[in-house]
Amino acid sequence: NAGVTQTPKFRVLKTGQSMTLLCAQDMNHEYMYWYRQDPGMGLRLIHYSVGEGTTAKGEVPDGYNVSRLKKQNFLLGLESAAPSQTSVYFCASSLDRYTEAFFGQGTRLTVV
Amino acid sequence: GEDVEQSLFLSVREGDSSVINCTYTDSSSTYLYWYKQEPGAGLQLLTYIFSNMDMKQDQRLTVLLNKKDKHLSLRIADTQTGDSAIYFCAESGGGGSQGNLIFGKGTKLSVKP
Secondary structure, eight states: OOOEEEEOSEEEEOTTOOEEEEEEESSOOSEEEEEEEETTTEEEEEEEESSTTOOEEOSSOTTEEEEOSSTTEEEEEESSOOGGGOEEEEEEEESSSSSOEEEOOOEEEEEO | OOOEEEOSEEEEETTSOEEEEEEEOOTTOSEEEEEEEOTTSOEEEEEEEETTOSEEEETTEEEEEETTTTEEEEEESSOOGGGOEEEEEEEESOOGGGOSEEEOOOEEEEEEO
């Protein structure tokens, strides 16, 4: 049972490039989340999804897009990367709105 | 809106007890969680407490909940160097732009030998 898997683990982008981060979960969870973690800022929610085909904006959605075409996958896209998007990105999933969230290992993204 | 506050740093000596405190604002929270993040890793659930409980003990961990004051604490007995990590308090049942889980900024626990 893999849990939550994020791909890739590390990436360096040039300003203006685009990329997609993939999150996959094998627990049949309905809810999936994308967070970014910056020093002193804790975890900030970017976007989340409450089920296949749905997405919603979180606290810091600007510059990111997401898609949940399949229940097990939640994709985070950066259309035109900026240095301010240098961060560690975490995906998480949960069965419902109340229960424990399971986290992936994170993607360290650097935009130069 | 909903908010979760916790102190940013705590330093203790090996063998002492550590107490990490957290306050929250959403009185309708159903569960309150403590997550642990070790360097370079994701968050892992350490323990949780249901909102109708006052205390929960799990080996070296004790969680105390004061619902009236909206105060949650995590006590780690006999703290070891392997307990050095960032500890996040989180509450569930929220919504809106913070999603369903609202996290504090994390308390970095440093354990000195």
